[in-house]
Amino acid sequence: SVELDVFVGNTTIMDKEVYQLWLNGYTVNDAVKVRIDGGIMEECEASVEVLLSDTMDQYRTFQMCERLLHHPTKLANQLLFQIPPDRQAMLIERYYAFDDAFAREVLGKKLSKGTKKDLDDVSAKTNITLKSCRRQFDNFKRVFKVVEELKGPLVENIRQHFLLPDQLARDYAAVVFFANNRFETGKKKLQYLTFQDFALCAGQLINNWTLGAVDNMMEDMDVDLDKEFLQDLKELKILITDKDLLDQHKSLVCTALRGKTNVFTEMEANFKNLSRGLVNIAAKLINAKDVRDFFIDLVEKFIEPCRSDRWTSIDVNLYLTHYTNSAHILDTFKHHSVWTRYMGVIKSCILRMYHE
Numbered sequence: 001s002v003e004l005d006v007f008v009g010n011t012t013i014m015d016k017e018v019y020q021l022w023l024n025g026y027t028v029n030d031a032v033k034v035r036i037d038g039g040i041m042e043e044c045e046a047s048v049e050v051l052l053s054d055t056m057d058q059y060r061t062f063q064m065c066e067r068l069l070h071h072p073t074k075l076a077n078q079l080l081f082q083i084p085p086d087r088q089a090m091l092i093e094r095y096y097a098f099d100d101a102f103a104r105e106v107l108g109k110k111l112s113k114g115t116k117k118d119l120d121d122v123s124a125k126t127n128i129t130l131k132s133c134r135r136q137f138d139n140f141k142r143v144f145k146v147v148e149e150l151k152g153p154l155v156e157n158i159r160q161h162f163l164l165p166d167q168l169a170r171d172y173a174a175v176v177f178f179a180n181n182r183f184e185t186g187k188k189k190l191q192y193l194t195f196q197d198f199a200l201c202a203g204q205l206i207n208n209w210t211l212g213a214v215d216n217m218m219e220d221m222d223v224d225l226d227k228e229f230l231q232d233l234k235e236l237k238i239l240i241t242d243k244d245l246l247d248q249h250k251s252l253v254c255t256a257l258r259g260k261t262n263v264f265t266e267m268e269a270n271f272k273n274l275s276r277g278l279v280n281i282a283a284k285l286i287n288a289k290d291v292r293d294f295f296i297d298l299v300e301k302f303i304e305p306c307r308s309d310r311w312t313s314i315d316v317n318l319y320l321t322h323y324t325n326s327a328h329i330l331d332t333f334k335h336h337s338v339w340t341r342y343m344g345v346i347k348s349c350i351l352r353m354y355h356e
Contacts, residue, residue, distance in 0.1 A: 012081040016090065018058045023094060025129030031055050069095045070142060072163040092163050096143075096172075098136040100195040101126040103171070107198055108178045108185040111141040144176050147223075153212060154222030171195075173222070174202035180223045184292050189299050193353060201295070201349040208345045225291065233282040233342060235335045240279045245330060246272065252326035253319075260318060266309040267319055275323070277301030282342050295353070298346070303354055316354050320347040 017038070021031040032048070032055050040051065061081075068075045072092045075083070083091070105122045109115045116137055123130040147157045154176065159169040178185070178198065185198060207213060209229060212222040240246055250271045257264055281297045284290035290297070306316055324343040328336055 012061060012083050013058075014061065014083070014087060014091070015058055018055060019062060019091070019094060022059055022062045023097075023132065023135070025131030025135075028052070028055050028059055031059075065091065066095075072096075073161065089163070093165060093168065095135075096139055096162060096164055096168060098139065098171075099126065099128055099132075102128055102133060102136050103140075103175060104185075104195040104198075106137065106140070107175065107195060108181075108183040110182070111137070111144050111179050140172075140175050140179070143172050144179055147176060148180070154206060170203060171199055173206060174199035177202045177206055177223060181225065182292050183294060184296055187296055189304075190295055192355060193295075197352050198295075200352045204345045204348045208341055213341075225285075227286075229338070229341065230286045232335070232338045233285055236279050236282045236339060236342065238335075239327065239333065240272075240276045242332075245332060246275065248330055249275065249323075249326060252329055253322045256322040256326065257318065261315050263309055263311050263315055266311070267315075270305060270309065274302060274305065277305075278323075278343075278346060281346075295349075298350060298353060302350060306354070307356070312356055313351065313354055317347075317351055320350065 017035070018031060021034055026034065029052075032052050035051060035055065036048070040046070041048075046054075065075075065081060068078055068081075069092060075088050075092065076085070102122065105126060106115060116134070119130060119133045119137060122128075123133045126133075128136075143158060143162060146161050147154060150157045150161075154173045155166075155169050158164060158172045158176075159166065162169070162172075164172065174195075183198075184190070185193070205225070206222050209225050210222050211224060211226045213226065238245060239249060250268075253271065254264075254268050257267055261267065277297075278301065281290075281294070281301060285294070306319075311319070320343070324339070324347065327333055327339055327343075333339075
């Protein structure tokens with residue numbers, strides 16, 4: 001006679017650890033090995049056959065849930081699986097979670113078939129399974145397509161449509177923003193920067209330089225940079241083309257810095273070059289190519305010269321604070337709001353990007 005144990009219930013059973021193994025792209029057999037190594041056999045007094053059967057069953061459940069996870073708002077209203085709300089939130093958050101190392105590799109690239117073809121290389125470089133790389137890439141693409149044309153704040157739109165926690169929604173906003181503006185992130189000089197370095201800069205740009213920073217119901221408000229603002233940045237050139245203004249600015253900044261730093265001599269000697277660098281970046285941002293090179297320009301025109309003169313992060317902060325504030329004291333300088341809006345972002349980005 002054959003004995004059968006039958007269990008009937010209405011709540012879908014989902015093991016968090018098995019779910020993570022599925023998300024990480026493990027095969028059923030590899031997942032079973034990981035579970036055995038984790039000591040589950042002793043814990044549950046189960047045989048290998050039962051463990052294999054349980055793992056396969058859970059993998060099937062996850063695969064059936066996957067199409068719902070592509071549209072998280074549908075998960076709560078479907079009747080096929082009885083999943084408690086807290087478990088739904090866990091499923092969604094983990095499904096959309098991504099590896100920073102993976103995001104760093106595709107950041108700023110077009111979310112297209114061409115990029116998807118290169119995921120074998122990304123997988124080899126990051127040591128993340130190809131299956132997991134594909135899921136993460138498809139998630140980026142899906143979020144991008146949904147929020148690309150929506151009005152309203154980008155982070156909020158991502159949060160509402162994909163039911164993601166705040167920090168994860170912000171990270172996705174950075175991915176969308178970089179993909180839309182095609183910022184160059186792959187050059188050798190930028191390799192030291194992490195995904196989180198770029199994500200913080202993206203947050204600053206979204207909150208201050210997009211149309212949404214001015215009017216929160218504009219079309220594509222947080223995805224595109226504010227063209228009018230970029231046009232206005234050309235006015236800042238007066239700070240370097242007017243010799244009197246340049247000299248006055250230098251004098252004010254150096255007076256404020258004297259005696260406060262060990263690299264004062266270098267700051268004074270380099271003032272005009274650094275100022276030209278920062279103002280020229282501003283004046284060129286109306287061109288799409290120069291927007292793409294924004295981070296390279298910050299490194300080449302400001303960060304590298306300061307590094308070679310051995311400035312500390314404290315020195316950089318001190319310099320940029322006085323450099324920004326002193327411009328407001330200049331009598332003939334009239335573009336205060338544009339200057340504040342520009343330099344606030346520049347200062348935040350440089351301080352995040354400056355590794356001594």
